[in-house]
Structure formats: C-alpha cells, structure tokens
Amino acid sequence: MTLEDIKAAVDAGQTVHWANTGYVVHKDRLGQYLITYLPNGSCIGLTDRGGHRLNGKETEFFVA
Template sequence: MTVGDIKAAVDAGNRVHWVNSGYVVTRDDLGQYLITFTRNGSAIGLTSRDGTCLNGEPDEFFTSESAEVCHEVF
C-alpha cells in the first residue's frame, strides 16, 4: 500500500495494519497518522517527518476486518 492508499483507507473507516494485527494505523485529533501497537499504546508516525517515506515497507501494510483485532488502541 502507498501512503495515499493507507491514509484513504483509514479516512474511510477501514482498519489498516502494519506487519501483523497488533499494529494499527490510526489518525489522531491533530490529523497525524500513527502506527500504534495495540497492547501498550506505543506509537510512531506513519511516515518520516517529510510525510512521504513510510516507516515500513509498502507491502507490510494491509487492511482487515475490525473483528480480527483483539486489543483496543489506548
């Protein structure tokens, strides 16, 4: 998935994961896209500061049904 694909999917209400279902891409109240580890709430930005380089490989991101995730994002 590209940065644009990921942001569009999150904005459309789809659940986007990175590497496994324990990592969820979210958008916070400031409009920042974050990769959050659901077990402890630790997060990093979806991209580098320039907003173009993903913090992960494009093929590591995927969408899923929200029922697959067992942990809430805090």
C-alpha cells in the same frame, strides 16, 4: 499499500494494520497518521518527519 492508499483507507473508516494485527494505523485529532502497537499503546508516525517515506514497507500494510 501506498501512502495514499493507507490514508484513504483510514479516512474511509477501514482498519489498516502494519506487519501484523497488533499494529493499527489511525489518524489522531491533530490530523496526524500514526502506527500504534495495541498491546502497550506505543506509537510512531506513519511516515518520516518530511511526510514522504513510510515507516515500514508498502507490502507490510494491509486492511483487515
């Protein structure tokens, strides 16, 4: 999935995962897209600080 695909899916209410179902992409109340590891709640940004490069490969993101 491209960055645009991921954001559109999250905005549409779909559940987007990264690498496995333990990681979920969501949008916080500030409008930031984050990847959260469900077992312990740790999270990172979906992209680098510039907002252009994914923190992960496009092929690793999926809707489930």
